[in-house]
Amino acid sequence: MELKRSTSAKESTLSVLEVVFGVKPNLPLLSQAVRVYLSNQRQGTSKVKTRSDINRTKKKWYRQKGTGNARHGARTPNIFVGGGVSHGPNGLRDWTRKLSRSQRNASLIAALSDRASQILVTNDMYELSGKTSEAVVFFSNLIKDAKDQRILVVLDEAxxxxxxxxxxxxxxxxxxxxxxxVYELLLADTIVMTEEAVRILEEKLTGEEKREKKMKPDAVKTVEKTVKKESKKELKNVVVKKVAEKTTTEKKVVAKKVAIKSTKPTKAVAEKTVKKTVKKEKKTE
Known part of the structure; x- marks a missing residue:
């Protein structure tokens, strides 16, 4: 797949990926992408006045009986001219719509493929000095009948x-x-892009950029794995030692308590022994 390329010297072609610029357009997806874009441009602030917002008297229009007309109260209901609006917009509606990442990428690919014949690649516009007159001359020389077309200029950076x-x-x-x-791509008659912008689009829409970020050298991966394993082993050994120390100290404390209980009798036991000895002495007497 090739795109038109224009330089200051001559015209040539630029080879691009057919996966991005040569796919059959998915028209329903393009329609959905345009609808989502236009919906997201809406503010959703349109509001109407209900019968409670109308600045009009609430007095009964005419008497209840004797006129032959239908019974009415105030003149603010929606059935009267100058009355309120029923079930109208209240200014609180959210018009935001979303597409998934895969849908956004697929819609961009479809739009680029549909407009591939109208894409022109050049880097000469970076020579502009900021004057409008220079830009008018540049684009009139670059594109035939430029003033009668809608031109979209896509830069790789600001x-x-x-x-x-x-x-x-x-x-x-x-x-x-x-x-x-997608909306700007489909609206344009001619699309002028830089070479770097084309490459960025190819990387973004084919997923190469993500793969490059995720990829790491094998040596770095193995070193990281070994370091992690060693650190985990050290942590396990430290934890086991601490647990063993705790259990031994707990056992020692329990043994001391038992020894103290066996060696030191309580007051009740001492009193009982004293009473027994007194009784024995009385019997012997």
Whole structure:
């Protein structure tokens, strides 16, 4: 899979992953992603007045009987002109919607594949000095009938010069690759991207970035494992020693208590022995 690439010298192509830019678009998923994006743009603050909020007298409109008309009280109900609205929005609705990470990535891949023929890769826009006139000339030379199109500029990182150059041009929208969404991709007629932005998208949507973060050298892993095992063994030995010391000390304390009980008689026992000796002496007398 190849994309158009434009440089100051000549036009060429840039080879990209077909998994990201050459997939058959999933139209229901694209529709869902656009619906979620537009729903998240809503504030949800619209509110109407109920009959209790209307600034109108609560006096009975006309008498109960004798007019031939239906019975009515105040003129604030929803059936009268100028009355309140029933079951209307109250300004408390939450319009936020969410897509799972896999759905977001799949929808981005579908949008990029659908717009692959309209993507133009170039790094020349980094030469802009921040003037709007320079940006107008640059994009008119880069894209035919640029003023009649919607152009989306995708940068790999924030660049103040490019942002200043394009911020006052109504048909150009500048964004970063980290903020790219399906709605902006589908709305654009031409998409101008940097080479680094293309590579970042490929890494993000294929999961290579996560794999690189998770991968570690084998030597480091083995060293970490051995250190952990040794530390666990040392902890076990220390715990066993402490438990053994506790049990021996407890046994010694129990033995001392038993010895003390056997050697030192209580007061009651002493009194009994004294009484017995007194009785024996009386009998002998």
């Amino acid at each position: 660049n103040n010069q490019v942002l200043r150059s394009t911020s006052n041009i109504p048909y150009i929208l500048t964004t970063q690759v980290s903020r790219l969404n």
